[in-house]
Amino acid sequence: MEELMQLLSDVRPDLDFTSEKKLIDDGVLDSFDIIAIVGELNSLYGIEINVENLLPENFNSAEAIYALVCRLQEE
Amino acid sequence: MSLISAEFLLFTAALSAVYFLVPRKCQWAVMLAGNIIFYLLVGKVFPIFLIVTCISAFCCAIMVDRVRERFKKSRSECHTREEKQKNKELCTRIQKCIMAACFIFNFGIWAVLKCSHSLPLPLGISFYTFTAMGYCIDVYRGKYQAEKNPARFALFLSFFPHMLQGPFSRYNSLTETLYEAHGFSWSRIKEGGIRILWGVFKKTVIAYRFGIIADCIYGQKTEYEGIYIVILMIAVTLQLYADFSGYMDMAAGICRIFGIRLEENFRQPFFARSIEEFWRRWHITLGAWFRDYLFYPVSMGKGAQALGRKCRKRFGNALARIVPSLIALFIVWTATGFWHGNAWNFRIWGWMNFFFIGSGILLEPVYTKWKKLLHINTESRWWKVFQMCRTFWLFAYMEMFSSACSASAAIRLTVSLFHWSVPDGYALLETFGMEGYDVIVLLAGVIVMGIVDVMKEKKIVIQDVVDRMPVVIRYAGIVGLVYMVLLLGDIGTDATKGFMYAQF
Numbered sequence: 369m370e371e372l373m374q375l376l377s378d379v380r381p382d383l384d385f386t387s388e389k390k391l392i393d394d395g396v397l398d399s400f401d402i403i404a405i406v407g408e409l410n411s412l413y414g415i416e417i418n419v420e421n422l423l424p425e426n427f428n429s430a431e432a433i434y435a436l437v438c439r440l441q442e443e
Numbered sequence: 444m445s446l447i448s449a450e451f452l453l454f455t456a457a458l459s460a461v462y463f464l465v466p467r468k469c470q471w472a473v474m475l476a477g478n479i480i481f482y483l484l485v486g487k488v489f490p491i492f493l494i495v496t497c498i499s500a501f502c503c504a505i506m507v508d509r510v511r512e513r514f515k516k517s518r519s520e521c522h523t524r525e526e527k528q529k530n531k532e533l534c535t536r537i538q539k540c541i542m543a544a545c546f547i548f549n550f551g552i553w554a555v556l557k558c559s560h561s562l563p564l565p566l567g568i569s570f571y572t573f574t575a576m577g578y579c580i581d582v583y584r585g586k587y588q589a590e591k592n593p594a595r596f597a598l599f600l601s602f603f604p605h606m607l608q609g610p611f612s613r614y615n616s617l618t619e620t621l622y623e624a625h626g627f628s629w630s631r632i633k634e635g636g637i638r639i640l641w642g643v644f645k646k647t648v649i650a651y652r653f654g655i656i657a658d659c660i661y662g663q664k665t666e667y668e669g670i671y672i673v674i675l676m677i678a679v680t681l682q683l684y685a686d687f688s689g690y691m692d693m694a695a696g697i698c699r700i701f702g703i704r705l706e707e708n709f710r711q712p713f714f715a716r717s718i719e720e721f722w723r724r725w726h727i728t729l730g731a732w733f734r735d736y737l738f739y740p741v742s743m744g745k746g747a748q749a750l751g752r753k754c755r756k757r758f759g760n761a762l763a764r765i766v767p768s769l770i771a772l773f774i775v776w777t778a779t780g781f782w783h784g785n786a787w788n789f790r791i792w793g794w795m796n797f798f799f800i801g802s803g804i805l806l807e808p809v810y811t812k813w814k815k816l817l818h819i820n821t822e823s824r825w826w827k828v829f830q831m832c833r834t835f836w837l838f839a840y841m842e843m844f845s846s847a848c849s850a851s852a853a854i855r856l857t858v859s860l861f862h863w864s865v866p867d868g869y870a871l872l873e874t875f876g877m878e879g880y881d882v883i884v885l886l887a888g889v890i891v892m893g894i895v896d897v898m899k900e901k902k903i904v905i906q907d908v909v910d911r912m913p914v915v916i917r918y919a920g921i922v923g924l925v926y927m928v929l930l931l932g933d934i935g936t937d938a939t940k941g942f943m944y945a946q947f
Contacts, residue, residue, distance in 0.1 A: 378760070379764065395723075398719075399734055399738060399739070399742075399768070400765060400768045400804055403739075403742045403743065403764075403765075403767055403768045403771075404764035404765060404768070406743060407748055407751055407752075407764060407767060408764070410748065411752065417743070418743065419584065419739050419740050419743060420584045420585060422739055422743075
């Protein structure tokens with residue numbers, strides 16, 4: 369999780385990912401941020417996030433993103 | 444039948460009367476019949492392309508769903524992980540083939556008709572083709588199941604308020620209320636009626652007058668310069684806004700009468716502080732379509748991601764992260780330009796949007812440094828107003844460019860912008876063939892439109908404000924609006940030429 373928090377703050381240093389719970393619903397992350405995060409996650413964890421995974425519930429918080437990474441690693 | 448005519452009013456009234464009189468389980472069938480009659484009355488031709496798109500999209504989604512179900516069953520019989528993986532890959536491959544065939548067929552028809560100068564573009568084809576393909580992609584992605592009833596799917600695709608000029612409705616969002624039964628409600632009719640009236644006012648009173656100015660400058664052989672081009676930029680932008688958002692108000696109002704929820708296509712665009720934000724407020728559903736079905740697949744594709752990784756070594760992390768998005772952004776704006784028209788002025792318009800959005804993101808760290816150096820408070824009111832004005836003028840310039848008859852004409856207008864001469868006010872009015880009262884009507888209309896947008900931006904629900912007004916003032920306002928439309932509005936123009944976005 370620490371690694372993920374570092375990755376997220378590298379992409380958006382202005383955000384506090386520990387408190388943000390509606391990153392997509394409130395429009396905090398835009399499509400450029402999402403693609404940057406997806407690219408970093410794919411490289412770091414060796415997973416393949418595809419368009420079907422781009423759901424608000426998978427990217428609304430750091431915990432949700434972590435859960436998605438864990439799920440894709442298991443598959 | 445024009446959309447702003449007594450015939451259309453009668454059509455809507457008759458359809459709503461039948462809709463609420465028949466048993467509730469038949470309401471959707473009445474709406475489908477209404478859509479067919481509407482297309483025949485407005486389009487004046489048999490909707491062959493609409494039917495073809497409807498059948499092909501319906502069959503494609505059904506086949507994609509069936510393939511998924513069949514492979515799901517056979518996957519349960521797989522014992523090893525490799526077998527399951529192979530099964531999944533084969534399933535995806537077959538689904539992709541079905542999708543590709545449907546895409547080539549439908550986008551092929553659309554592109555051929557768009558490129559052809561001899562064939563007329565069928566009414567609403569750019570809207571229903573994209574809506575249908577969006578539905579197929581959602582089914583392929585497993586977002587929802589394919590519709591099993593062809594007649595109900597035809598109702599979704601041909602639903603008359605969104606078929607001509609959008610919004611690009613999503614199947615799951617629109618059909619939630621479209622397939623539902625609805626009881627008669629006076630309050631809904633009142634709310635819908637007011638919204639329709641407001642849309643008609645914007646279209647017939649405001650857009651019409653700005654159209655006179657735009658047509659005058661575009662249509663004349665005389666070379667206009669300086670102030671005329673500035674006026675043209677304002678006129679084209681506000682004409683398009685009043686026209687397109689006016690239609691959206693009418694469409695939303697009609698849907699409100701029936702109890703159907705239509706997605707909003709505008710969110711006070713002139714409050715945007717950048718071109719990127721502007722496109723999240725203007726023609727929202729078109730932007731969302733391109734984002735979900737083109738931007739994400741391209742930027743997450745193997746090619747764009749691999750290029751991003753290559754750039755990492757040479758240019759560092761920050762730039763490498765946005766390379767896939769920039770590639771996708773270029774493709775999206777090239778496609779958006781083509782969607783608007785097969786001409787160089789539309790292509791350049793698309794690339795200008797790409798340039799302003801892309802450079803804004805790319806140079807963000809540089810801008811941040813400058814703002815710090817110059818001690819600019821980015822949250823101050825004046826800075827926000829400056830950003831809004833800058834966005835307005837950039838958009839206005841691009842609209843003038845795309846509205847010109849050709850790219851060379853647009854470049855000529857751009858050059859003329861810098862040849863400055865200031866004629867007196869009467870000379871301007873005379874040039875545009877307008878009377879003094881036209882200017883007063885135009886200014887008053889723009890102020891009212893602006894006040895409504897400010898209220899919406901402040902999250903004030905207009906309907907609540909109207910409801911809280913004393914009855915006398917409320918009805919006087921409605922009567923006044925009707926009176927202004929009848930007296931000052933341009934009523935009865937041809938439906939296809941009447942609304943600017945109907946030509947796309």
